Amino acid sequence: MTAAFLFSAITLPLGCLFFAAGSIGLLRLPDLFTRLHALTKADNLGLGLLICGLLPWVESPWQGLKLVLIWLLVLLAGATGAHLVAKRALRGDGEDLQ
Amino acid sequence: MPAIVHRHWTTVLARGALFSLLWLILAGTDPWSWLIGLPSVALATHASLALSPPRRRRPRVLALLAFIPYFVAQSLRGGFDVALRVLAPRPRIAPGFIDYHSRLTDPAARVLFLDTVSLLPGTLGADMHGQRLRVHAIDTGVDVRPELIALEQRVAALFAREGHG
Structure with a gap:
């Protein structure tokens, strides 16, 4: 059993x-x-751990970078989405809240 | 003003290089992919310059390198904290809002602050009016202000202007 495994x-x-x-x-x-x-x-943490776990098994460095890029984009989208949902709910101007 | 024109072109080149790298990561090393890649990089660079004009700002590489381990550590703490709270026999929560006055003036810095607040344990960046931030806390029994101040200082270090550190 290797360290990567x-x-x-x-x-x-x-x-x-x-x-x-x-x-x-x-x-x-x-x-x-x-x-x-x-x-x-x-x-965010779940995806980060999944990607860390997959990194030792990529076929090329590009594939590894692509995985890291996916994590960064999901991170950005997740944080921004959470903020926007919370803001709409706070200000009470969401369409579904009227 | 030659100095500003010079800065402008270095910004264009730096952003073009960044988007080319992103394309390389997305599309791989097949040279034919640049048939679509080159126009995409040009359009992305144009859009980026239109949305975020070049500013007199020095890239703070050291501050960024120091920010990454802090960011990863906070993500781990935040994830463990919320997982333990929801997996408890009765979810351990006492939610409420906290108003926080931020000293960050740069709009980009404020957005980064608000987004990373959501990764600190127990806090969620909810709303922002200028420098007034409304943070949702999952447990109002815990004082989160020291953590917010620590994060704010790290974000400020990332965005420090020339001559200010």
């Missing part, structure tokens, strides 16, 4: 666990804002 054997299931925690939070938490907490933070 061991590393991925820890990070990949842990990443899945955080995705599960994010989804459980979505179901268990009472309101929009607390649900956003669970989704942004747990999913």
Whole structure:
């Protein structure tokens, strides 16, 4: 069993666990804002761990960079999306809230 | 004003190089991909310059390198914190809003601050009016202000102007 295998054997299931925690939070938490907490933070960490776990197995450095780029874009989209959803809800000017 | 024209062209080249690198990552090393890649890079550079005009700003590489480990550590703490809260037999939450007056004046710095606030344990950047930030806390029993101040200082270091550090 190599070090890379061991590393991925820890990070990949842990990443899945955080995705599960994010989804459980979505179901268990009472309101929009607390649900956003669970989704942004747990999913960001879950995806980060999945990508770390996949990095030792890429065929070329470009593929590794592409994985890191995906993580950065999801991070940016997640944080921006959470902020926009929270802002609309706070100001009460979302279409679905009228 | 030759100095400003010079700065402008170095910005164009730097952003063009950045978008070319992104294209290379997305499309791979097949030379034919540049048939679409070159126009895309040109349009992306044009859009970037229109949306965010070149400013007198020195790239703060060291500050950025120092920010990355902090960012990763906060992501880990934030993820663990929220996962433990929702997995508890009864979710451990006491949600509420906190108003925070930010000293950041640069709009880009404020956006980065607001976005990274959402990754700190227990806080979510919800709304922003100028320098007034409205932060949602998942547990109002924990004082998050020291963490917000620490993050604000790190973001300020990233965006420090020439001559100010």
